[in-house]
Amino acid sequence: MQLGLIGLGKMGGNMAERLRRAGHEVVGYDHSPGKRDVESLPALIEALTAPRVVWVMVPAGEPTRATVKELAEQLEPGDVIVDGGNSKYTDDQIHDVMCREKGIGYVDAGVSGGVWGLENGYALMVGGSKDDVAKVQPVFDALKPPTPKDESGQEMPGAGFVHAGPVGAGHFSKMVHNGIEYAMMQAYGEGYELLAAVDLIEDVPGVVKSWTQGTVIRSWLLDLLVRALDEDPALEKISGYAEDSGEGRWTVEQAIENAVPMPAIAASLFARFSSRQEDSPTMKAVAALRQQFGGHAVHAVREQEVERPA
Structure with missing residues (x-):
């Protein structure tokens, strides 16, 4: 099938490659000119045949929110947006309402696999309606790991992919x-x-x-x-x-x-x-308290560590 993919970084770029190896057509867009197939989001949408599926793979938070909002304004009824980043599940629920008002489907996909997913496949935890998930299923099937087998050689269906529930369930699971x-x-x-x-x-x-x-x-x-x-x-x-x-x-x-x-x-x-504290204020207070109530020795700050006024 055909997929628009926004965000071609370490994971997004590898996902695009894995999908292409599986025979899918991927039209990629990224802020970096050397990675993208098209020059803008409108150009990406224009390059896709309706009904479109556009996968967003950009940093969670405002970058994702802005991208989903822009897509919702330009896509058409029947199209589907997939958020494959690490968004908070409550953002998904807000995005779903916004998209539904325009007749656009919305799917949230928690993706695990990191930089190793190109060869090993990606574990996928998905939220959305049954119909919207079905539209994206060929992509999920290509991205997930091969079906594993148990000790007796029987296949273990479901391992590596789950439709966890309605919108938000995918990112909550992740x-x-x-x-x-x-x-x-x-x-x-x-x-x-x-x-x-x-x-x-x-x-x-x-x-x-x-x-x-x-x-x-x-x-x-x-x-x-x-x-x-x-x-x-x-x-x-x-x-x-x-x-x-x-x-x-x-x-x-x-x-x-x-x-x-x-x-x-x-x-x-x-x-x-x-881990971000070079010298813990909490432990300074603990040491001071031990000295006060029990007369326990404390370690003085070394002279070279003391900031002196200029």
Whole structure:
């Protein structure tokens, strides 16, 4: 089928390539002149045959909101917009109302797979009406991983793709997925730190690699940690600053709103905040309190770290 794709970055560009390899026609638009097939959104719409499907793969937030709004003003009844970024599910519900007023379908697709999706396929969590999802299904089928088989050789239908529910359900599912990802990465990181902190373990990368086969904690994330340690065994080339892109925060917000206990995911989110502090004000207060009530020693700030007035 024919697809318009807006956003040809690391994921969008690979998705376009995977779709083309599967025999689909992709008309791509990007702000970067070297990547795009057309020069503007109107030109992209003009290049597509109605009813059109246009997939938005740009950063979440205002870039996506502006793109969807512009498309809704230019597309025609019967066309479908797919948001494949990491938008908050409440944005999807607003976009759906706006599009429905113009007779345009709207589908939200949570996409996981990163830069590896070109070869491995992308896990897809989709929200929208049954009819709108059906219009995009050939694209979903091409993007998702091959159907896996169980130990007996039987195919496992449904793995790698789900129509999770109405509009918003796709990105809500991806939000929870990313919250779990936060906690898993935090656990691997803490395990790595403890291994590296003791003299008893002489081959930390080797221990981590040994976990990748036959253990209950093996995973693709663990494979990626092994890859990182192969490239930099002591992780000396990277700082300990970890950004968060929003989904972890939204997951914790929803946990609070729905009274669902999520201590592991919440702790992993707060750990990312801690990573951005060179000298924690909280721990300064803790040290001061220990000195006040118990006379415990505190470590003075080294002279070279003190900012002196000019």
